[in-house]
Amino acid sequence: MTAARATLLGGALGDALGEPVEFLSRAAMPADLRPGPHISDDTQMMLFTAEGLIRARLGGLPWRGELFAAYRRWLLTQDREFFDAADGWLLSQRELWAQRAPGLTCLSALRRDEPGTVDEPRNNSKGCGGVMRAAPAGFLADPGTAYRVGCDLAALTHGHPSGWVAAGALAMTVHLTAVVGLSLPAALSQVADRIAATAGGEEVLAALLAAVRAASDRPGDPGVLAGLGEGWVAEETLAISVYSVLSHPTEARAALRLAVAHDGDSDSTGAVAGNLLGACGTELPADWLAGLELAGVIGRVAEDLVAALHGSPQGLVLRYPSYPQAG
Template structure:
């Protein structure tokens, strides 16, 4: 349990560090970025939604409800923090963290999909988006009981808002990678073949498979090269986000600063590629910079949610119901 808690904290905090590193430079060219880039003062919607992913998984475990339904409800609670004209069920400790109500340029696809009463599914998509808004929030699903469950729930949680297969297959792949590294304790380079094999047999997974294959080959042949990184895309779509993150962490498996700086050093969606790279780096057991963590927004909340996630999925969840009210249990005051 202690090892899982450590891994979960590192996964979520690493993602938040990458997010905060990329957030201030998201719309800058690589040439315009400072060489000694450090995390900015804020996380983005990437980390906000990741926390609500964890909350949905916790509530599903506590209340025994359908996982996808609990995740959709959790994302609708997040929607309440971003859209003052929207109202839905509002309860729980996480929603009470007022700093999470900061509006951090949330993705339009997520907003529009969550305003609908009927969520998308893998089988019945509501749009054809493959934006990175699904993959960037999928890491908590990696702490489910086995790699197949992680993959399936990762796919399902992204399909709630992103209907193109690449949009949800990438999320399933990230969740499975997090499970194999953080829970099973395998190095990222050894976990990748199992994930690419799973993606290869998923209908519609061709783009994600090609992107992952390109990232692995590029890291083996020419690691830590900004020009090679640029050939993997700009991270606006899910398969590119995942590929950039994998390339960055394979290039610098033991240096968080270098891995995250590489992950955001392109002309595209730097906070999302930084967030996913941070998830993977933390899940792999790499040390996170203490000075970066010291200034991280909501670090205490992120750490608490990570601990609660492990307690709910792998431990004894008594007491969690106060923070995560579920059907059949008293509501938090």
């Protein structure tokens, strides 16, 4: 399985594992937790992130504008009263039109004609709706670009620095593990340095370092998760996911079950943990993959992403039409 396919499928597996228990307490969760039948908006938006990156590359267009357009296509699938450019192969996948209770911040931000940026935010939200969709940016050309575009794609909807720094951190971590081949601890060390150099990154840096320390001192302890948060905000989602994967770096089932074993946003923490597992090359459970909703679509998008960014993009324009500006 290629790194891109594993990263996106891993995220979807964690999402499907956490989706049925998102609003349950840890005590109420079954001991032998398995993925449910559905992905959530987390995986839907991750796919549209990849689509935006593909279209930008094929058309020679700025990442930011194409990502915003892609998210507006996703918005059409969730809000029947909204209409924007509706074309392309991904939007034709009718299963993606299932309404999966997306976050209100994303919905309200995407209904506006002017997206936010890191310098001109449209709100002060640091919810996890940016970080949970950022993994595809990890397959851009270099770690610095992955970090910058990860920040930018989250800032379209989430204006607080913690909301977009966490997304940049995930994208850079994916790049350093899946593309460069670093171990997760080595990648996180470089990511921490980059966050430390980012104005407003203090909360994300503190959360990330706390997760790394906890994984060293008390690995695999669900009781640790309460101290890391509940995942509703971006830095907590990143911290819980990192702690879970560092605790079980070679055991995907154990890592994903730990990532969702808290009283908060279990599908988002599961999704980000799954992204990290896939990026690190951890083998994903074949029986879980066999029942994963939209697995074929997710795998196709992952391969198309790599082909567009680094390989042979011939023929992709039929699935991902792009419209270069004249001149």
